[in-house]
Amino acid sequence: MSFKYPLLENAFSNQDINSAIKVVKSRRLTMSNKTMEFEKKFSKFIKSNYCLMVNSGSSANLLAFFALTNPLKKNKLKIGDECLIPALCWSTSLWPIVQSGLVPKFIDVDLKTFSPNLDIIKKNVTKKTKAIMLINVLGNCSEIDKIRQFAKKKKIYLVEDNCESLGSIYKGKNLGTFGDFSSFSFYYSHQLTSGEGGMIVCNNKFDYRILQSLRAHGWDREISKKKNTFNFVNQGFNLRPLDISASIATSQLKRLKKMIKTRKYNRDMIIKYLKKSPKWDDQFTFFESSKHLKPSWFSIPLLINKKYLNYKKNFLKRLEKNKIETRPIISGNFINQPAIKLHKFKFKKKNFKNSQEIEDRGFFIGLPTKKIKLQDIKRLTNYLLDF
Numbered sequence: 423m424s425f426k427y428p429l430l431e432n433a434f435s436n437q438d439i440n441s442a443i444k445v446v447k448s449r450r451l452t453m454s455n456k457t458m459e460f461e462k463k464f465s466k467f468i469k470s471n472y473c474l475m476v477n478s479g480s481s482a483n484l485l486a487f488f489a490l491t492n493p494l495k496k497n498k499l500k501i502g503d504e505c506l507i508p509a510l511c512w513s514t515s516l517w518p519i520v521q522s523g524l525v526p527k528f529i530d531v532d533l534k535t536f537s538p539n540l541d542i543i544k545k546n547v548t549k550k551t552k553a554i555m556l557i558n559v560l561g562n563c564s565e566i567d568k569i570r571q572f573a574k575k576k577k578i579y580l581v582e583d584n585c586e587s588l589g590s591i592y593k594g595k596n597l598g599t600f601g602d603f604s605s606f607s608f609y610y611s612h613q614l615t616s617g618e619g620g621m622i623v624c625n626n627k628f629d630y631r632i633l634q635s636l637r638a639h640g641w642d643r644e645i646s647k648k649k650n651t652f653n654f655v656n657q658g659f660n661l662r663p664l665d666i667s668a669s670i671a672t673s674q675l676k677r678l679k680k681m682i683k684t685r686k687y688n689r690d691m692i693i694k695y696l697k698k699s700p701k702w703d704d705q706f707t708f709f710e711s712s713k714h715l716k717p718s719w720f721s722i723p724l725l726i727n728k729k730y731l732n733y734k735k736n737f738l739k740r741l742e743k744n745k746i747e748t749r750p751i752i753s754g755n756f757i758n759q760p761a762i763k764l765h766k767f768k769f770k771k772k773n774f775k776n777s778q779e780i781e782d783r784g785f786f787i788g789l790p791t792k793k794i795k796l797q798d799i800k801r802l803t804n805y806l807l808d809f
């Protein structure tokens with residue numbers, strides 16, 4: 423059989439598919455009991471009381487910022503307030519800030535965690551800073567507890583984009599529970615997938631109510647005891663998930679811990695075989711877990727070292743030809759993206775040295791949820807060292 427190494431192969435088990443079929447057969451496809459059941463189980467898993475499922479991680483970020491600027495929120499953010507965001511970000515980590523009327527201020531990241539550390543944050547916070555969008559990149563995080571404390575002291579809201587880090591535990595606490603609002607994505611290839619799907623997490627009932635109304639048209643059906651009212655108490659979107667997605671996600675959640683463990687095993691084996699190959703010549707710097715973190719990986723990010731960097735373009739092309747799928751770290755230094763030019767953001771390109779370095783040197787490969795055969799690990803590592 424020919425060798426291939428996609429970003430993710432065969433994400434769904436027979437149980438996942440059967441649980442979806444059951445929902446389809448029930449003919450109740452839209453958000454209902456299955457979504458509530460998943461929210462409850464997810465709450466238990468990450469140990470947070472207020473979890474609301476939405477149709478994507480992007481929608482979760484959108485809700486976070488529209489909750490922060492919502493007229494119902496006490497100490498709401500105002501149009502023009504500033505929000506820090508790492509230049510190494512995903513598009514829909516950034517745009518909800520703009521869409522909700524806030525002003526993004528780009529900051530650089532630490533080369534080790536791919537996320538801003540406390541020093542970077544302190545250097546960039548001014549009187550105008552009212553929120554921080556922090557992204558836990560590919561299962562890792564920076565000193566998020568200290569950033570949390572600092573933000574609290576300064577009365578700055580913390581939004582934690584945890585779309586890439588479900589299951590990672592920092593100092594005994596799940597990532598995705600540090601922010602005033604935290605988001606998760608269940609898109610294909612992430613730690614857990616329902617095809618499309620996401621979760622927004624907050625830490626008090628009041629914010630939870632705001633999120634509930636924003637998720638579904640701004641009405642109060644889920645809030646009020648009266649059923650089927652057409653009472654609209656807030657602005658709204660329709661970001662509801664399907665019960666089909668929720669049932670797949672519930673089925674996947676049952677084996678999430680096992681998948682995390684297997685992925686860790688696969689990662690360790692791949693790195694071990696890279697390092698012990700006769701071809702090993704320090705081609706890569708590996709993305710190591712932050713101190714105090716029990717990571718949950720779904721990929722292996724690699725930084726190509728200087729000696730081999732000139733070959734990156736051809737090297738990635740060759741991997742693709744050999745059916746090894748790769749992609750950039752998040753979307754690289756987002757400041758380089760054409761969409762940025764549509765806005766009049768103020769920044770100096772020279773201030774994002776590390777984000778640029780990660781874009782220039784970085785890429786990632788996937789990490790299967792089933793144990794990789796030794797033979798395939800040897801093939802993969804052989805291709806990876808073929809510069």
Ligand SMILES: Cc1ncc(COP(=O)(O)O)c(C=O)c1O
Nearest residue numbers: 478479480512515585607608609
């Ligand atoms: C950091 C980050 N934030 C947000 C998202 C958006 O998630 P979704 O694809 O579920 O909309 C992604 C997607 O991969 C992401 O990597």
